[in-house]
Amino acid sequence: xxxxxxxxxxxxxxxxxxxxxxxxxxxxxxxxxxxxxxxxxxxxxxxxxxxxxxxxxxxxxxxxxxxxxxxxxxxxxxxxxxxxxxxxxxxxxxxx
Numbered sequence: 001x002x003x004x005x006x007x008x009x010x011x012x013x014x015x016x017x018x019x020x021x022x023x024x025x026x027x028x029x030x031x032x033x034x035x036x037x038x039x040x041x042x043x044x045x046x047x048x049x050x051x052x053x054x055x056x057x058x059x060x061x062x063x064x065x066x067x068x069x070x071x072x073x074x075x076x077x078x079x080x081x082x083x084x085x086x087x088x089x090x091x092x093x094x095x096x
Contacts, residue, residue, distance in 0.1 A: 046085075050094075053085035059094045060085065 050060040064083060071079050082089040 050085050054096045055085055055090070055094050056096055060090075063091060063094055 046061070046064075047057045050057045067079075067083060071077075081087065
């Protein structure tokens with residue numbers, strides 16, 4: 001486990017790791033349920049993972065929200081592998 005030292009915190013701040021937390025702070029006031037907090041955590045996690053994989057978060061979410069409904073009737077969930085942020089099969093419009 002990595003130790004959190006002032007240098008590590010400064011590096012995180014410099015890299016913008018806390019940007020999402022700071023911008024979302026006012027929006028989190030409206031999250032008054034555990035389910036809402038869990039949903040927000042999932043969305044923020046997907047957004048940060050997309051950024052870490054050099055994807056444009058908005059375009060990536062847009063792709064996910066158009067692609068996933070096309071597979072709702074299928075029992076085979078192997079298509080999910082192609083939707084992961086590190087997949088080579090993502091459209092070029094999602095990449096930075």
